Amino acid sequence: MFVKVCGLSTPESVRTAAEAGADAVGFVLTRSPREVTPDQVRGLLTHVPPGLPAVGVFRHEPAADAVAAAREAGLAWVQLHGDRSPADVRTVHDAGMKLIRAVTMGAAPEAFDNWGEELLLIDATVPGSGEAWDYGSVRAKALGGRTWLLAGGLDPANVARAAAEAGAWGVDVSSGVESARGVKDLAKIKDFVRAAKSAE
Numbered sequence: 334m335f336v337k338v339c340g341l342s343t344p345e346s347v348r349t350a351a352e353a354g355a356d357a358v359g360f361v362l363t364r365s366p367r368e369v370t371p372d373q374v375r376g377l378l379t380h381v382p383p384g385l386p387a388v389g390v391f392r393h394e395p396a397a398d399a400v401a402a403a404r405e406a407g408l409a410w411v412q413l414h415g416d417r418s419p420a421d422v423r424t425v426h427d428a429g430m431k432l433i434r435a436v437t438m439g440a441a442p443e444a445f446d447n448w449g450e451e452l453l454l455i456d457a458t459v460p461g462s463g464e465a466w467d468y469g470s471v472r473a474k475a476l477g478g479r480t481w482l483l484a485g486g487l488d489p490a491n492v493a494r495a496a497a498e499a500g501a502w503g504v505d506v507s508s509g510v511e512s513a514r515g516v517k518d519l520a521k522i523k524d525f526v527r528a529a530k531s532a533e
């Protein structure tokens with residue numbers, strides 16, 4: 334099970350996620366209680382082990398602006414939420430970066446097609462809200478063979494069941510490993526990664 338821990342903003346949380354066995358870490362570079370600046374991300378990246386994907390998260394920004402901010406932050410991965418098109422995928426790839434494209438279950442059917450992104454992320458309606466949803470409903474989508482992440486309202490207690498219900502390839506978490514909005518809880522990060530990995 335691929336596990337991404339998102340919304341990190343301190344060296345301790347980055348190191349804890351990496352040491353716990355997370356497969357990717359995320360930094361929110363858009364308006365959020367977890368927002369960090371490109372400069373802060375550069376500092377946090379010194380705590381990311383070589384080879385561990387580090388992702389810059391964006392919501393409504395044009396893809397070109399997201400790419401520019403990710404480059405400034407020293408990131409090679411971009412995660413785009415909001416209404417997107419195949420042209421956005423090309424913009425990210427033309428910049429030599431990799432893409433996590435986020436969709437919600439309410440998105441148009443074609444949004445679930447393979448547009449060439451490295452990972453698809455199926456999230457709650459409001460990203461980073463901690464809102465759970467009907468994870469089993471993903472099974473109605475034709476995702477066989479795709480690399481995709483389940484997100485939205487996951488936590489150490491529900492991740493194994495949610496991943497099984499959805500048939501998830503991987504999972505992504507932010508709110509469920511916090512003690513308060515925007516404040517990561519190191520023990521919860523460890524518990525989450527352990528629970529997700531044990532769900533395989």
Ligand SMILES: O=C(O)c1ccccc1NCC(=O)[C@H](O)[C@H](O)COP(=O)(O)O
Pocket residue numbers: 339340359361363364365366367390391392414454456457459460461462463464484485486487505506507508509
């Ligand atoms: O974290 C945010 O506040 C945020 C704001 C705008 C776009 C994306 C954002 N976060 C994305 C994520 O952290 C994850 O992809 C996912 O939505 C986490 O959901 P949850 O575990 O329910 O917080």
